[in-house]
Amino acid sequence: MTTRAELPDTESPAGPSRPRGDEPPFVPLRVAVAALLRKELGLELRAPQAVPAMALFSITTLVVFHFALQRGQVDGDLASGVLWVTLLFAAMLGISRLFVADHEEGGLDGFLLAPTDRTAMLVAKAFGLFCFLAAVEVVAVPAFALMLLGPSPSIAAYGQLAALLVLADAGIALVGTMVGAMAVQTRTRDLIVPLMALPLLIPVVIGAAKGTAPLLATAGPHSVEVRWLFVLGLYDLVFGLLAFALFDYLIED
């Protein structure tokens, strides 16, 4: 099995041997996205590297927080902060690795030859990263609830937390795909990713942390202020549009 970006059989294979005049049919966006997404998730399922590492890293971070904060239990603002810092730093690991395999093994070059819109890679990678983050959160949030969280939020509160996680993950996924694509071409990849991504993600941290704080408090109304959902939604919209407009310039060669 090769690690190159494998396109489905419905497309004609791209390559230098094909005669010039014979243009392959243009692959519609959703077909390309589906194919790329299948590759992303398939690779991760078959040889899990990123998600287990990120999940393990988040649990380790929780342990570090216990010792650093010198507390057995956190609640309210502090709990919200601990949770989001953990998720954010785990995301940094995922972003660093996002384009590495494609860059090194030639998958990017293969994709560039394909007769499809280049936005397909943006959508596929962003959605792939979103799925990885969701998988990590399935592990990290219960671990956090078990290990460090003092109060026990209700199901409704968890539901609202899920909504915040979805919005925040979308933002992280979009920014992460852009920064990952930028960083993969540099020589100092691992340094550049956190340096660039963290300032860009601060509005996400603000919205998510502020939103989660009342959910994890011991007393008081356990509901998210709509304002923070609005902030996260606006952020996702702006960065979605930016990524859509600019991504092509990042992967062309």
Add this chain to the structure above:
Amino acid sequence: MLYGTRLRALSIATLVTMTAALALAFFYAPMDADQGFMQKIFYIHVPLGIVALCGFVWGGINGIQHLRTRDPKYDLRSYVAIHLSLVLGAGVLITGSIWARASWGHWWVWDEPTLVSFLIVFLLYATYQPMRFSIEDREKQARYASVFAVTAGAFVPLNFIAVRLAQAYTHPRVFATADGGLPAKMQVPFYLSLLGMALLYVTLWRYEMASKNTSWQLRALRRKLAGDDAVPPVGRTAAPTLPSS
């Protein structure tokens, strides 16, 4: 395109405007009832901040132009704009810190949302030059830098909204700004200072553009006169190069 043509007029305009603004600030504007004399820092700190942010956005606009036209001159313009804004931004943070120390006794406070947002933006743009330096291929470096400039330029207003929302209902605004409640006698020196800072930015920007242009023109001239061997090869650099060299 020549960048040095209007430099003399611009620098004179800057000198006159800034002198007038600062003179008015110290001799005409009334003493602030709350903060006393240290409020005078406001007359350079805030205009410096506003101009630095506009400079970042201007860098982003040039980035868009570069991506659209692939003309390397836009990349140079974007680079100089961001570089200059970064230097002014350092000034904003330092003067803001001094003001915070004078007001609150701490060298840094989280209460002032504009200063905090500015720190975040500064930290982001501080990665611009290292990122450029770490990409060796010239054309790719320019292209990625432009994407960064556009993204970061769009990020600036978004960041300010988010940070302001985060602190709006928890901390009262510490420093008086131009947004409201500025008496007329304070507004005149403030707006004059803002104009002066903008002129200063344009002057310095043209200064640096002219200098870089001259540098590359000299290099091209040397190559034409003395042959390719006389010109030292361009090493790895974060700064953009012009094709005439």
Add this chain to the structure above:
Amino acid sequence: MILAQTTNALPDNTGYVAAAYLVFFALVLIYVVIMASKLARFERELTELNQLVDERAARAPAPADAEPEEAARR
């Protein structure tokens, strides 16, 4: 809260205000320093190139052939 000053002595926070303005001027003057060194370099290079052209004009006029010779000499 600080009351408005009524004495003729320098206000309390003069030091801080002066420091802030000094920072601003220092930033601008840094540019002067950088431009000064660049200007010196330009002057030097232009003088060199001018001399180069003079040397070439002084010798027998055959500019196209002299160029590779010049490059080899350098």
